[in-house]
Amino acid sequence: MSVEDLKQSPMMNNMLEALEKGEDIGHYGRLTFAMVARYFVDNEELAQLLAKDRDTDENEAKALVQQVEEKGYNPPRREKILQWQKEQDFQICPDPDDPDACNVYNELTFPDELYQDIQEYREEKA
Numbered sequence: 001m002s003v004e005d006l007k008q009s010p011m012m013n014n015m016l017e018a019l020e021k022g023e024d025i026g027h028y029g030r031l032t033f034a035m036v037a038r039y040f041v042d043n044e045e046l047a048q049l050l051a052k053d054r055d056t057d058e059n060e061a062k063a064l065v066q067q068v069e070e071k072g073y074n075p076p077r078r079e080k081i082l083q084w085q086k087e088q089d090f091q092i093c094p095d096p097d098d099p100d101a102c103n104v105y106n107e108l109t110f111p112d113e114l115y116q117d118i119q120e121y122r123e124e125k126a
Contacts, residue, residue: 002040002041003016003040003041003045003049005040005108005109006036006037006040006041006108008107008108009036009102009104009107009108010094010095010101010102010107011081011092011093011094011101011102011104011107012033012036012037012104012107012108014091014092014094015029015032015033015092016049018090019033019049019050019052019053020052022052022053022054023053023054023090024053024054024055024089024090025053025090025092026055026087026088026089026090026092027087027088028084028085028087028088028092029088029090029092030050030053030056030061030064031064031068031084032075032076032081032084032092033049033050034046034050034064034065034068034073035068035073035074035075035076036075036076036104036108037049038065038068038069039075039110039111040108043062043065043066043069046061046065047061047062047064047065048061049061050064050065075104075105075110076104077103077105078093078101078102078103081093081102082096082102
């Protein structure tokens with residue numbers, strides 16, 4: 001998997017383009033990006049991508065990647081992304097009015113182990 005795979009999601013592509021321009025995608029944008037992208041790129045590349053954000057340096061980016069990895073965060077659902085988006089200036093979801101937009105589980109193909117983790121969590125919760 002690669003950055004090119006991430007571009008299949010309009011939301012992730014939007015954030016990738018913003019990062020390439022050195023824009024600040026906000027705390028929740030960086031968190032969302034890390035939670036999704038960690039399934040597509042290695043930790044070093046992920047930290048390098050996040051460090052392109054003008055409001056983040058390399059050490060902060062590495063710390064975020066490590067936190068997401070250690071906590072085992074799964075990609076957020078659309079509802080959570082929209083909630084987080086209200087807390088910052090950068091628009092994480094480029095088309096929040098489209099009910100199908102920013103659902104990374106529909107836009108991207110994750111490794112099977114992610115789906116297994118989610119299923120196990122749901123079973124434990126029930």
